[in-house]
Amino acid sequence: MTPAQSLAGAAPSVYWLEDPARPPALPPLRGAERADLVVVGGGYTGLWAALRAKERDPSLDVVLLEAGRCGDQASGRNGGFASASLTHGFGNGTERWPGEMAVLDRLGAENLRAIADTVHGHAIDCGWEETGELSVASAPHQADELAGLAEALTAAGHRVSLLDGAGVRAEVESPTYLTGLWEHDGTALVEPARLAWGLRAAVLDAGVRIYEGTPATTLASRGPAMHVGTGHGEVRAGRVLLGTNAFPSLLRRVRLVTVPVYDYVLITEPLSAQQKASVGWAHRQGVGDAANMFHYYRLTRDDRILWGGYDAVYHYGSRIDPGLEQGPTHLRLAEHFFATFPQLEGLRFTHRWAGVIDTSTRFTAFFGTAYDARVAYAQGYTGLGVAATRFGADVALDLLDGRETERTRLAMVRERPLPFPPEPLRWAGVQLTRWSLGRADAHCGRRNLWLRGLDRAGLGFDS
Numbered sequence: 001m002t003p004a005q006s007l008a009g010a011a012p013s014v015y016w017l018e019d020p021a022r023p024p025a026l027p028p029l030r031g032a033e034r035a036d037l038v039v040v041g042g043g044y045t046g047l048w049a050a051l052r053a054k055e056r057d058p059s060l061d062v063v064l065l066e067a068g069r070c071g072d073q074a075s076g077r078n079g080g081f082a083s084a085s086l087t088h089g090f091g092n093g094t095e096r097w098p099g100e101m102a103v104l105d106r107l108g109a110e111n112l113r114a115i116a117d118t119v120h121g122h123a124i125d126c127g128w129e130e131t132g133e134l135s136v137a138s139a140p141h142q143a144d145e146l147a148g149l150a151e152a153l154t155a156a157g158h159r160v161s162l163l164d165g166a167g168v169r170a171e172v173e174s175p176t177y178l179t180g181l182w183e184h185d186g187t188a189l190v191e192p193a194r195l196a197w198g199l200r201a202a203v204l205d206a207g208v209r210i211y212e213g214t215p216a217t218t219l220a221s222r223g224p225a226m227h228v229g230t231g232h233g234e235v236r237a238g239r240v241l242l243g244t245n246a247f248p249s250l251l252r253r254v255r256l257v258t259v260p261v262y263d264y265v266l267i268t269e270p271l272s273a274q275q276k277a278s279v280g281w282a283h284r285q286g287v288g289d290a291a292n293m294f295h296y297y298r299l300t301r302d303d304r305i306l307w308g309g310y311d312a313v314y315h316y317g318s319r320i321d322p323g324l325e326q327g328p329t330h331l332r333l334a335e336h337f338f339a340t341f342p343q344l345e346g347l348r349f350t351h352r353w354a355g356v357i358d359t360s361t362r363f364t365a366f367f368g369t370a371y372d373a374r375v376a377y378a379q380g381y382t383g384l385g386v387a388a389t390r391f392g393a394d395v396a397l398d399l400l401d402g403r404e405t406e407r408t409r410l411a412m413v414r415e416r417p418l419p420f421p422p423e424p425l426r427w428a429g430v431q432l433t434r435w436s437l438g439r440a441d442a443h444c445g446r447r448n449l450w451l452r453g454l455d456r457a458g459l460g461f462d463s
């Protein structure tokens with residue numbers, strides 16, 4: 001069977017969202033509401049913000065507005081790698097904030113631990129598995145990079161194992177692996193939509209009023225209050241927290257600081273016992289390869305393989321459209337899957353989908369306020385927001401409270417990333433960067449003039 005034939009029957013829909021645990025939709029807002037805090041966006045950022053606000057002050061009156069259904073966008077359709085890293089990886093954080101990395105590392109570990117506590121405390125059935133992450137090298141220059149990373153992580157106190165070819169293939173069997181780096185702590189796997197729905201239930205239990213099918217369309221200051229308009233209603237509130245990720249921000253000034261990038265995913269049918277034995281994977285780690293254009297993959301509760309990544313597709317004019325969720329990347333992913341696991345030939349994919357990521361030029365979330373600090377936002381997580389969104393929500397709440405905390409003192413929080421240029425330069429720059437990253441992967445990691453220029457300017461484009 002060819003990869004195309006394995007893909008032929010895959011449903012063009014999000015596996016995680018097709019779950020009997022999906023809660024029924026909540027009615028939209030009709031009329032006028034008042035609240036102390038209005039949260040815009042019902043992904044992880046918005047849901048954590050609402051929950052954390054109530055945990056901090058149970059008497060606070062909170063309303064959450066979601067354009068569609070809570071968890072339907074990135075938060076319900078991702079790979080489910082909940083990483084302690086707040087900086088899109090240790091290397092990116094160390095390059096940008098070397099003096100702060102120890103604190104960022106500790107805050108990230110505390111953040112992940114607090115997520116686990118919420119999952120267990122609220123009995124959220126989301127397949128939480130603290131597996132760690134295995135990075136695999138399939139080219140000599142990647143093996144060198146993993147060795148360097150292992151050294152740096154060990155020096156920073158992380159528990160890692162650098163595995164040779166036999167060692168990595170004893171964990172997960174692929175003829176393409178040369179070496180591997182297993183970071184034992186700092187990554188949990190989660191069923192993403194179920195985490196979002198569990199947070200939504202916790203938020204409702206805490207007394208927050210959630211309106212789904214309610215896009216916020218306007219934001220204005222009227223006297224001491226902020227008004228959020230929704231077409232058929234409005235909320236008047238003292239404070240507004242924006243968690244709208246890759247979607248156009250209600251604050252124009254933020255719109256050039258991220259670009260929406262499509263990330264594509266496949267999932268297979270469940271592996272038979274024999275197929276599972278042929279790949280090993282007893283420790284069920286989340287796996288990522290060490291290329292610039294990398295794949296991430298993991299097992300599910302019923303031993304399917306989720307396989308995503310590689311291409312990061314940007315559409316001219318920052319276009320977001322459900323019609324862009326199917327594309328040629330799916331076939332490329334299927335081909336790469338069988339190149340990695342030839343022993344699984346004949347396995348079929350059951351679902352194919354994509355979602356938008358809010359890529360920022362520094363690959364990490366950024367934060368800020370507007371309207372005399374009555375509005376705050378957290379966005380820009382790029383491809384690593386499953387866990388970092390809880391931290392982002394806390395930062396935005398600190399900013400709204402006007403509180404100086406260990407979080408708000410961080411340079412990472414105080415500094416803003418450089419914006420992307422307007423079109424058509426934005427599109428041209430992203431395409432050139434993608435092309436250059438692919439070439440670097442094919443040429444022993446050698447970065448061309450363009451990538452070296454971006455590196456020097458501290459700029460980048462990534463999934």
Ligand SMILES: Cc1cc2nc3c(=O)[nH]c(=O)nc-3n(C[C@H](O)[C@H](O)[C@H](O)COP(=O)(O)OP(=O)(O)OC[C@H]3O[C@@H](n4cnc5c(N)ncnc54)[C@H](O)[C@@H]3O)c2cc1C
Pocket residue numbers: 040041042043044045046065066067068069070071072073074075076077078079080081082083214215216217243244245246247248263264265296308354355356357379381382383384385386387388389
């Ligand atoms: C395919 C894919 C794989 C990924 N894999 C991983 C992974 O394995 N690990 C990881 O850490 N990260 C991963 N990510 C990234 C991660 O999913 C995101 O960083 C995270 O979910 C962002 O959460 P959010 O709440 O900020 O955004 P979202 O989940 O996108 O939520 C934003 C919400 O705001 C709503 N909204 C937007 N505008 C308005 C408005 N005007 N009014 C009302 N509502 C509005 C949207 O409808 C949406 O529900 C992946 C992302 C994708 C797409």
